[in-house]
Amino acid sequence: MRYGDFLQLVENYVIFAKPSGPIPSGNGRHAIINYSVLSEAVGYRLRRAQLAVFQDFGESFAAEGLRPADFSVVLLIKHNPGLKQSEVAEALGIQRANFVAIVDGLERRELVERRKSETDRRVQALYLTPLGEQFADNMLTTWKAHEDRMIEKLGGPEARDELIRLVNRLTE
Amino acid sequence: MRYGDFLQLVENYVIFAKPSGPIPSGNGRHAIINYSVLSEAVGYRLRRAQLAVFQDFGESFAAEGLRPADFSVVLLIKHNPGLKQSEVAEALGIQRANFVAIVDGLERRELVERRKSETDRRVQALYLTPLGEQFADNMLTTWKAHEDRMIEKLGGPEARDELIRLVNRLTE
DNA sequence: GAAATTAGTTATATAGTATAACTGTAGAGA
DNA sequence: TCTCTACAGTTATACTATATAACTAATTTC
Numbered sequence: 001m002r003y004g005d006f007l008q009l010v011e012n013y014v015i016f017a018k019p020s021g022p023i024p025s026g027n028g029r030h031a032i033i034n035y036s037v038l039s040e041a042v043g044y045r046l047r048r049a050q051l052a053v054f055q056d057f058g059e060s061f062a063a064e065g066l067r068p069a070d071f072s073v074v075l076l077i078k079h080n081p082g083l084k085q086s087e088v089a090e091a092l093g094i095q096r097a098n099f100v101a102i103v104d105g106l107e108r109r110e111l112v113e114r115r116k117s118e119t120d121r122r123v124q125a126l127y128l129t130p131l132g133e134q135f136a137d138n139m140l141t142t143w144k145a146h147e148d149r150m151i152e153k154l155g156g157p158e159a160r161d162e163l164i165r166l167v168n169r170l171t172e
Numbered sequence: 173m174r175y176g177d178f179l180q181l182v183e184n185y186v187i188f189a190k191p192s193g194p195i196p197s198g199n200g201r202h203a204i205i206n207y208s209v210l211s212e213a214v215g216y217r218l219r220r221a222q223l224a225v226f227q228d229f230g231e232s233f234a235a236e237g238l239r240p241a242d243f244s245v246v247l248l249i250k251h252n253p254g255l256k257q258s259e260v261a262e263a264l265g266i267q268r269a270n271f272v273a274i275v276d277g278l279e280r281r282e283l284v285e286r287r288k289s290e291t292d293r294r295v296q297a298l299y300l301t302p303l304g305e306q307f308a309d310n311m312l313t314t315w316k317a318h319e320d321r322m323i324e325k326l327g328g329p330e331a332r333d334e335l336i337r338l339v340n341r342l343t344e
Numbered sequence: 345g346a347a348a349t350t351a352g353t354t355a356t357a358t359a360g361t362a363t364a365a366c367t368g369t370a371g372a373g374a
Numbered sequence: 375t376c377t378c379t380a381c382a383g384t385t386a387t388a389c390t391a392t393a394t395a396a397c398t399a400a401t402t403t404c
Contacts, residue, residue, distance in 0.1 A: 033263045034251040037315070038244060040336050042322045043225040047240070048265065049339035050222045053215040067359090068219070072210060079206040086382060091205045093220065098361065100384060122369045122382040143209070150214045153341050163338045164212050167221035169325050241391090258351060270392065272353060294351045294400045 053150055060146040069102055071139065077112060078136045082125045111135050225322055232318040241274055249284060250308045254297045283307050
């Protein structure tokens with residue numbers, strides 16, 4: 001600790017109550033901070049955890065330039081070929097207006113194809129291209145490695161299952 | 173189901189494998205969708221759950237116009253008066269450049285006060301104003317109601333603790 | 345005393361998300 | 375059939391969150 005830091009500490013009469021265990025706190029030397037209820041606040045801890053997982057996801061897919069939303073879209077189309085744009089969008093909680101750009105991107109990369117329905121010419125049915133199918137397979141391999149890292153951090157598949165079981169209750 | 177919908181269903185030869193249980197799916201009648209690994213993907217489920225919790229948080233604090241970040245900042249300053257801006261920012265994982273506007277907002281509402289340190293005139297030490305202290309108390313009451321709803325959804329305090337224990341492993 | 349570091353700020357870019365309005369198409373009812 | 379309504383997709387737009395670089399002023403290091 002530098003002299004100025006010490007002086008400020010004294011100056012401020014900072015009182016630290018129950019330091020509340022190891023909280024994600026950079027990696028240098030830092031002020032000991034009382035997080036109060038934040039330590040156990042569901043929203044806050046959930047948010048921090050989600051960011052950490054998405055961070056790993058982003059690094060995993062940096063080469064492919066694939067965002068979480070893209071991943072989900074490709075996966076859903078692979079397993080539900082022919083769904084309408086709006087159905088995929090709604091299933092993923094994406095507004096259909098914002099979904100247009102996502103499909104545009106995947107179509108530009110020739111992973112996904114829009115096909116106008118013969119029976120309802122308003123509808124764009126979504127399909128993977130052959131390249132998209134191949135991409136999906138590779139994508140799932142990369143994803144598996146990412147997911148395995150997360151499972152390991154959690155302490156194994158049972159811990160993962162328990163986590164999923166719990167968070168699902170928040171969306172039901 | 174309308175006639176056109178039925179025709180499209182047939183047209184597409186959609187095959188739905190293992191419907192994978194109740195997934196958040198709007199409230200009307202919808203296509204049955206195979207979510208594949210998304211159902212158990214840590215990142216995806218975590219993200220959806222976090223959004224749901226923040227949704228409730230936002231509704232709880234709509235009147236106060238308080239965002240999650242504001243809440244965290246006020247709480248941290250309340251329990252650690254005199255911390256430097258950069259310390260609060262780092263503790264919350266907010267970049268100090270973006271943190272300026274947050275403190276500006278709280279200062280404009282006269283909840284938080286910047287005080288230039290006597291010992292290091294670069295430093296802005298943060299304190300709650302008397303109004304801020306009062307606001308923090310009310311804020312915590314509102315927050316408690318929100319948090320209790322989340323705990324109830326999870327199935328009780330033990331479930332909440334288990335969830336926190338699990339998600340903390342992802343940020344360590 | 346000069347150089348490097350730090351705290352805060354400003355400006356700016358990008359990504360994600362939300363809303364309204366529009367086009368083209370389909371369905372429902374007189 | 376004609377008209378009204380609803381729907382799918384799109385465009386434009388705005389707002390929020392987040393990320394980066396560059397700057398000023400103050401401090402520390404050598």
